[in-house]
Amino acid sequence: xxxxxxxxxxxxxxxxxxxxxxxxxxxxxxxxxxxxxxxxxxxxxxxxxxxxxxxxxxxxxxxxxxxxxxxxxxxxxxxxxxxxxxxxxxxxxxxxxxxxxxxxxxxxxxxxxxxxxxxxxxxxxxxxxxxxxxxxxxxxxxxxxxxxxxxxxxxxxxxxxxxxxxxxxxxxxxxxxxxxxxxxxxxxxxxxxxxxxxxxxxxxxxxxxxxxxxxxxxxxxxxxxxxxxxxxxxxxxxxxxxxxxxxxxxxxxxxxxxxxxxxxxxxxxxxxxxxxxxxxxxxxxxxxxxxxxxxxxxxxxxxxxxxxxxxxxxxxxxxxxxxxxxxxxxxxxxxxxxxxxxxxxxxxxxxxxxxxxxxxxxxxxxxxxxxxxxxxxxxxxxxx
Amino acid sequence: xxxxxxxxxxxxxxxxxxxxxxxxxxxxxxxxxxxxxxxxxxxxxxxxxxxxxxxxxxxxxxxxxxxxxxxxxxxxxxxxxxxxxxxxxxxxxxxxxxxxxxxxxxxxxxxxxxxxxxxxxxxxxxxxxxxxxxxxxxxxxxxxxxxxxxxxxxxxxxxxxxxxxxxxxxxxxxxxxxxxxxxxxxxxxxxxxxxxxxxxxxxxxxxxxxxxxxxxxxxxxxxxxxxxxxxxxxxxxxxxxxxxxxxxxxxxxxxxxxxxxxxxxxxxxxxxxxxxxxxxxxxxxxxxxxxxxxxxxxxxxxxxxxxxxxxxxxxxxxxxxxxxxxxxxxxxxxxxxxxxxxxxxxxxxxxxxxxxxxxxxxxxxxxxxxxxxxxxxxxxxxxx
Numbered sequence: 001x002x003x004x005x006x007x008x009x010x011x012x013x014x015x016x017x018x019x020x021x022x023x024x025x026x027x028x029x030x031x032x033x034x035x036x037x038x039x040x041x042x043x044x045x046x047x048x049x050x051x052x053x054x055x056x057x058x059x060x061x062x063x064x065x066x067x068x069x070x071x072x073x074x075x076x077x078x079x080x081x082x083x084x085x086x087x088x089x090x091x092x093x094x095x096x097x098x099x100x101x102x103x104x105x106x107x108x109x110x111x112x113x114x115x116x117x118x119x120x121x122x123x124x125x126x127x128x129x130x131x132x133x134x135x136x137x138x139x140x141x142x143x144x145x146x147x148x149x150x151x152x153x154x155x156x157x158x159x160x161x162x163x164x165x166x167x168x169x170x171x172x173x174x175x176x177x178x179x180x181x182x183x184x185x186x187x188x189x190x191x192x193x194x195x196x197x198x199x200x201x202x203x204x205x206x207x208x209x210x211x212x213x214x215x216x217x218x219x220x221x222x223x224x225x226x227x228x229x230x231x232x233x234x235x236x237x238x239x240x241x242x243x244x245x246x247x248x249x250x251x252x253x254x255x256x257x258x259x260x261x262x263x264x265x266x267x268x269x270x271x272x273x274x275x276x277x278x279x280x281x282x283x284x285x286x287x288x289x290x291x292x293x294x295x296x297x298x299x300x301x302x303x304x305x306x307x308x309x310x311x312x313x314x315x316x317x318x319x320x321x322x323x324x325x326x327x328x329x330x331x332x333x334x335x336x337x338x339x340x341x342x343x344x345x346x347x348x349x350x351x352x353x354x355x356x357x358x359x360x361x362x363x364x365x366x367x368x369x370x371x372x373x374x375x376x377x378x379x380x381x382x383x384x
Numbered sequence: 385x386x387x388x389x390x391x392x393x394x395x396x397x398x399x400x401x402x403x404x405x406x407x408x409x410x411x412x413x414x415x416x417x418x419x420x421x422x423x424x425x426x427x428x429x430x431x432x433x434x435x436x437x438x439x440x441x442x443x444x445x446x447x448x449x450x451x452x453x454x455x456x457x458x459x460x461x462x463x464x465x466x467x468x469x470x471x472x473x474x475x476x477x478x479x480x481x482x483x484x485x486x487x488x489x490x491x492x493x494x495x496x497x498x499x500x501x502x503x504x505x506x507x508x509x510x511x512x513x514x515x516x517x518x519x520x521x522x523x524x525x526x527x528x529x530x531x532x533x534x535x536x537x538x539x540x541x542x543x544x545x546x547x548x549x550x551x552x553x554x555x556x557x558x559x560x561x562x563x564x565x566x567x568x569x570x571x572x573x574x575x576x577x578x579x580x581x582x583x584x585x586x587x588x589x590x591x592x593x594x595x596x597x598x599x600x601x602x603x604x605x606x607x608x609x610x611x612x613x614x615x616x617x618x619x620x621x622x623x624x625x626x627x628x629x630x631x632x633x634x635x636x637x638x639x640x641x642x643x644x645x646x647x648x649x650x651x652x653x654x655x656x657x658x659x660x661x662x663x664x665x666x667x668x669x670x671x672x673x674x675x676x677x678x679x680x681x682x683x684x685x686x687x688x689x690x691x692x693x694x695x696x697x698x699x700x701x702x703x704x705x706x707x708x709x710x711x712x713x714x715x716x717x718x719x720x721x722x723x724x725x726x727x728x729x730x731x732x733x734x735x736x737x738x739x740x741x742x743x744x745x746x747x748x749x750x751x752x753x754x755x756x757x758x759x760x761x762x763x764x765x766x767x768x
Contacts, residue, residue: 104498110612112605114488114498119609126608131522131532137544138515148515160521160640185605221496221569224510225503228494256544 023096023108025118031086033118035094040078042098046071049094050369051087051118069097089121090369091188113185122195123376124188129198130157134184136222139252144245150218151249152180154190154207156197159258166258168265168383169206170291171249172375173274176298177234179219180211183375186368192376202379205267206257210249212274214241237273238298239305243280250288264327267382269293271371272339276301284310286321291328291382295374296366300342315349322355328381329357332374336365407480407492409502415470417502419478424462426482430455433478434753435471435502453481473505474753475572497569506579507760508572513582514541518568520606523636528629534602535633536564538574538591540581543642550642552649552767553590554675555633556759557658560682561618563603564595567759570752576760586763589651590641594633596658598625621657622682623689627664634672648711651766653677655755656723660685668694670705675712675766679758680750684726699733706739712765713741716758720749 024036035047046069054065072080093115095102109116119125133155138148158165172189174182183189189207196202213233217223220230254261268289270278275297282292302311322329329350333343350357360377364370408420423429430453438449456464477499479486493500503509517539522532542549556573558566567573573591580586597617601607604614638645652673654662659681666676686695706713713734717727734741744761748754 108613108615110604110607110609111614117605126602126606126612128531128608131534133522134520136518138517138541147512150515157522190606218510220494221501222510222574223494224512225494228510229492230495231492 023106025109025116027118027120028083031089031120033084033087033092033120035072035080035082035084035096037072037080037096038078039080039098042074042080044071044099045074045080046097047082047094048097048102049084049118050092051084051090051094087120088369091117091119091121091124091186091372093117121372124191124372125195126191127195127198129194130161131194132156132190132197133160134190136180137256138218139248139256141245141248143248144214144241146217146245148217149245149248150180150211150222152184152209153253153257154184154193154209155257156193156204156206158204159206164258165204166260167204167206168260168267169208169253169257170267170269170379170382171208171210171246171278173210173212173268173270173277175212175270175272175274175296176237177230178274179213179216179233180209181219183207183209187375188372189375192372193379196376196379203383205379205383206253206259208249208253210246212242212270212277213237214245236305238276238301238303240280240302240307240310241305243277243284243310244307246277246281247285263287263290265290265383267291267293267378269295269330269375269378270297271295271374272298272366273301275299280310282326283314283317283321286317286324290326291330291378292326293328293330293374293378294332294343295371295378296333296337296339297331297343297346298339299346315353318350318355319353322350322353329355330360330378330381331357332360332362332370332377334362334364334366334370336363337370338366407490409493409500411502411504412467415473415504417468417471417476417504419456419464419466419468419480421456421464421480422462423464423482426458426464428455428483429458429464430481431466431478432481432486433468433502434476435468435474435478471504472753475501475503475505475508475570475756477501505756508575508756509579510575511579511582513578514545515578516540516574516581517544518574520564521640522602523632523640525629525632527632528598528625530601530629532601533629533632534564534595534606536568536593537637537641538568538577538593539641540577540588540590542588543590548642549588550644551588551590552644552651553592553637553641554651554653554763554766555592555594555630555662557594557596557652557654557661559596559654559656559658559680560621561614562658563597563600563617564593565603567591567593571759572756573759576756577763580760580763587767589763589767590637590643592633592637594630596626596654596661597621598629620689622660622685622687624664624686624691624694625689627661627668627694628691630661630665631669647671647674649674649767651675651677651712651762653679653714653759653762654681655679655758656682656750657685659683664694666710667698667701667705670701670708674710675714675762676710677712677714677758677762678716678727679755679762680717680721680723681715681727681730682723683730699737702734702739703737706734706737713739714744714762714765715741716744716746716754716761718746718748718750718754720747721754722750 048069052068055068057066072082135153141149216233275294432453436451439452441450456466519537525533600617659678
């Protein structure tokens with residue numbers, strides 16, 4: 001099979017280490033993680049992982065926080081080991097660094113995309129429960145003058161098992177620099193929903209995850225040539241186009257899938273930029289959603305643009321929305337989040353109109369560790 | 385947004401180059417590819433890409449062929465450029481190497497997974513045509529004693545547009561070290577099918593792409609913990625279990641989707657190990673498929689195992705299959721493929737029973753450049 005290896009190695013240089021690596025990663029009952037690699041010829045083996053303490057690093061001229069790097073210790077048989085401190089229930093990426101070179105793609109370990117990962121939260125794991133289906137489907141968006149745009153749809157296991165059943169729908173949005181694949185990759189949405197539904201903690205629901213970058217019809221590799229640049233997705237955001245075009249998402253979903261209609265059977269949520277999308281769409285359409293979730297929402301980031309009208313008169317729109325008594329308006333943010341103050345300001349504004357939202361403050365910052373947790377909580381509170 | 389960057393940079397170190405990179409990749413009318421990066425501070429910028437000539441390299445103690453590396457030339461404004469020789473119509477991965485460090489994930493360029501790519505074959509691009517839907521769906525496999533296994537399904541655009549229409553089905557298999565995602569990522573199957581159907585060159589069809597590694601229920605990140613090792617998928621192959629369990633795939637598909645039933649509406653194909661799967665399944669079930677495609681098939685690689693009976697009496701099984709006159713039995717292989725001689729032997733055996741197969745020999749070897757081409761040809765020949 002050496003020709004197969006040759007072909008792969010052209011694009012995956014890490015595989016050249018196959019013969020040397022015998023990695024083993026295990027989680028102890030106290031949730032410490034033990035790493036073990038047999039790598040006799042290496043001079044230094046290090047590990048970088050999301051579960052390690054953060055340290056300061058330079059990003060161009062900016063200081064940023066990145067996970068620390070630790071050294072593994074070699075025994076006289078050539079085994080390198082490291083045991084972490086106990087970690088939270090979560091999902092963590094990590095890399096080995098061998099003699100200074102990082103291996104994102106270590107043979108023998110579970111991979112997520114090209115990255116090694118370890119899961120300590122049972123509800124983020126693929127468990128022995130009925131699994132839902134993930135669809136990548138294109139919908140027409142005349143509002144954005146896009147013939148087609150791509151969305152990800154989670155259909156609960158019951159969708160194919162019970163061909164007459166209708167389901168409520170959660171519309172779930174990614175953030176800036178993200179795309180329609182995020183929630184089902186790093187976000188673990190399929191595993192979270194499968195497990196919560198199987199345990200009876202969430203009702204079977206459809207989850208619709210659109211691409212929220214209005215200038216991008218789909219994520220890079222699935223987009224036409226003129227739209228394939230990932231940077232294009234990041235231009236001219238926060239100007240209202242996505243929120244204006246959202247009605248095309250709703251129209252397509254209600255026409256295509258077996259959904260329960262009406263406000264009581266619709267939820268909307270989103271992280272960061274998707275939190276702004278969520279708040280804006282829900283406030284402009286106060287009869288659409290009984291459940292609203294703002295996850296580290298990028299409120300206050302609106303910019304002048306083509307569809308600015310959708311951001312106008314927000315206090316009045318929110319007031320009207322709350323008069324119509326949504327069943328849940330949930331705001332969650334980490335205490336280290338750079339949007340913490342903006343969210344505090346938003347909460348004061350909601351307080352001033354006596355809006356009965358629910359507020360959840362967590363540790364941590366603006367990251368997927370929190371967003372996975374927020375989905376896990378939010379999904380248990382809706383359609384009940 | 386520096387905290388967002390911080391979070392991403394923990395896992396995507398290439399993004400730290402954002403501020404410096406202004407890459408531009410364009411294909412000229414003569415199909416030469418021009419690369420241009422502004423990177424003033426670099427001392428050396430190189431490029432490795434699948435379109436470059438191959439050179440010999442070491443994989444442990446083996447010699448393998450890998451794409452060559454070329455140097456870009458810097459002008460006095462800090463722009464580095466390289467123009468390739470004219471290339472074939474195809475899909476190519478490439479990386480920049482900046483001062484010795486490879487960047488698989490160059491900001492601003494189209495990305496496929498974490499890899500930069502350039503497409504020169506129009507039928508591999510996302511065009512302005514109606515797009516089909518990609519599903520990741522789980523099916524029960526009692527034969528393999530798996531409660532659930534994962535498959536990828538392509539539903540043509542007409543599937544949702546015409547809710548009463550029924551479709552023929554192509555069962556399409558990946559190779560060793562692959563999984564159920566391959567054909568719709570590196571294989572470009574969704575783009576190939578969308579474009580051929582839109583041009584009227586292929587009939588609208590469902591394409592079912594199962595996971596062919598019988599010990600693995602799904603690809604690594606979508607598998608339960610005990611099955612998540614990518615190496616597990618490579619153990620105990622070629623022993624008949626997958627082929628024996630294939631009936632569970634067929635049962636699920638015909639129960640779940642709007643399919644036309646019967647031999648005339650079923651095709652099966654596969655690459656490498658998937659070619660062996662294809663040949664074996666079709667020969668053991670001579671009434672199932674009117675169309676069979678062997679792409680660089682790993683014939684002759686069968687090993688003793690639990691379900692060896694499925695490999696027994698192949699000459700008699702093939703003879704019976706051909707007496708039932710399948711409408712197409714298509715064998716394709718590259719002249720440099722390490723399985724070329726094994727395929728020659730198989731063709732001699734088919735000749736000896738006067739089996740009317742069609743043989744297509746191409747340039748090149750055991751790689752996706754050929755497999756994409758084979759799907760592109762095969763899809764135009766079936767269900768007509």
